[in-house]
Amino acid sequence: MTKSAVIGAGGLTKIAEMICGDSPFDFFPYRSSSYLTRFFIDLDFDYVHDGSTRRHWVNDVLKELNSKQPAAQGLPSREIIKIVESVLHPESFLFNDKVDREKAKDAMKVCLKSYGLTIAELPNGLVKLCPLHGEFVSTDYQEIPAEKLLTFKPSIFQVPSKPQNPRLVSVMMPFSASFNGTYDAIKRVTDYMGLECLRADDIWENSTFIQDIFDLIFCAKVVVVDFTARNPNVMYETGIAHTLGKTVIPITQSIDDIPSDLGHHRALKYLPNEQGYKDLSNELYKRLKSIVEK
Numbered sequence: 001m002t003k004s005a006v007i008g009a010g011g012l013t014k015i016a017e018m019i020c021g022d023s024p025f026d027f028f029p030y031r032s033s034s035y036l037t038r039f040f041i042d043l044d045f046d047y048v049h050d051g052s053t054r055r056h057w058v059n060d061v062l063k064e065l066n067s068k069q070p071a072a073q074g075l076p077s078r079e080i081i082k083i084v085e086s087v088l089h090p091e092s093f094l095f096n097d098k099v100d101r102e103k104a105k106d107a108m109k110v111c112l113k114s115y116g117l118t119i120a121e122l123p124n125g126l127v128k129l130c131p132l133h134g135e136f137v138s139t140d141y142q143e144i145p146a147e148k149l150l151t152f153k154p155s156i157f158q159v160p161s162k163p164q165n166p167r168l169v170s171v172m173m174p175f176s177a178s179f180n181g182t183y184d185a186i187k188r189v190t191d192y193m194g195l196e197c198l199r200a201d202d203i204w205e206n207s208t209f210i211q212d213i214f215d216l217i218f219c220a221k222v223v224v225v226d227f228t229a230r231n232p233n234v235m236y237e238t239g240i241a242h243t244l245g246k247t248v249i250p251i252t253q254s255i256d257d258i259p260s261d262l263g264h265h266r267a268l269k270y271l272p273n274e275q276g277y278k279d280l281s282n283e284l285y286k287r288l289k290s291i292v293e294k
Contacts (some may be wrong), residue, residue, distance in 0.1 A: 006066055007076050009117050014111045016059040018104070019087050025107060027100040029092050043082055045256035061291040074116060074131045081129045084108065090125045118149055157214040169288070170220035171199040172213075172237040174229060178272070182251070185270075186224055189285045193292065217241050224284070227259075227267070235259065248293055251280065 007015070014025070019039065021030035031039060033049045035282045036058060040047040047061050068077035075081065088108060093101040105127065109118050112129070119127040169190050171219055173179050183199060190197035217223055223241040225234055227250055241248050250267035258267055268287070270280035 006070070007080060007112075007117075009063075011111050011115060012057075012062045013059055015084065015087070015108075016055045016062055018111075019058050019083070020055045021099075022055050025104070026098075026104045027097050027107075028087070029096060039086075043086055045079065060084060075129070076115075076117075081124065081192060082111070084119065084129045085127055088119065088127045129171075157211060160215045160218055162215075162219060162222070165196065165219050167195050167219045168220040169195050169197045169222045169224060170216045171196060171197060171198065171224045171226075172217075172224035172234050172241070173224075174231040174234065175201065177228065179228075179273060180269070182226060182228075182280070183276050185280045186284060189281050189288060193285070193288060195292070214240065217220060218244060222247045222249060222288065224249045224251060226250075227257045228254065230257050230259075249284070249287055251284070275287070 017023075018025045018028045019031060020036070021028040031054075031056065033051065036054060037047070040061065045065070049057055062083070065077055065079040065083070068074060068079055071078040071081055082118060083135045088101070088105060090101065093099045093104070094138060097115065105119065107119070107205075113117055115131065116132045117129060118132045119129055121127050168234050169186070170182060171186055187197050189195075198216060200209065200216060217237065217240050223238075223246045225238045225241070227238075238248060238250075238286055250258060252269055253268065253272055255269055268280060268283045270276045270283075
């Protein structure tokens with residue numbers, strides 16, 4: 001059954017009873033005819049209850065949606081995923097002493113387990129349907145998302161023991177005196193915002209220079225990269241930052257210096273003169289402010 005990515009008839013019957021709030025799942029919110037219609041309409045499904053027995057009607061709807069294209073291998077259709085996640089939405093369980101969301105989540109897990117599925121709760125309280133031994137699948141996008149948690153051990157670097165610093169901005173740029181004005185413009189912003197700003201030549205904590213760079217990127221929340229002159233070291237460091245999931249802010253004196261693979265990223269263009277550095281500081285402040293306030 002798991003390989004077909006379809007929830008079986010017994011599972012659909014149980015989920016229909018959960019949606020209705022019928023026994024033995026009366027710890028779910030009870031939904032009358034009009035509220036069943038509203039439940040599906042709110043999910044952008046065009047189903048209106050026809051007055052027939054509620055749980056039978058819901059079961060028929062679920063069967064139809066369950067027959068649609070699976071969202072991914074080992075998963076039911078995107079429509080079924082959306083319904084399972086929505087029926088456990090925290091807001092449905094507010095201000096109602098007759099319901100019990102913890103019991104509801106446990107019941108859903110028992111129901112889904114037979115089909116190699118489960119639910120996992122996110123930090124915001126929402127749940128996501130996922131394979132019993134797999135990763136989350138989001139239903140918030142039109143396409144099947146590729147986002148997943150990756151765990152890997154670098155072969156070149158040592159993962160630093162020091163914690164990540166949400167106030168640290170790391171700067172990756174060519175090592176040349178001609179970029180001192182650029183770094184000063186960046187430091188002017190971070191000092192004003194009370195952020196810490198470092199580039200590789202500010203530290204010497206490891207026996208290898210590349211390990212210092214990795215530590216600097218690993219511990220930072222934001223990495224500013226200067227693509228000016230297409231410095232290969234900066235390109236390499238940008239790849240590390242993207243792999244580690246950092247927020248990368250590209251800056252450059254020439255848009256033509258940005259690699260074509262990164263052309264879709266918005267870059268801050270600046271001129272290497274007094275006014276250009278002032279403009280860079282102003283634009284960088286706006287960008288950092290939007291990131292820090294998230």
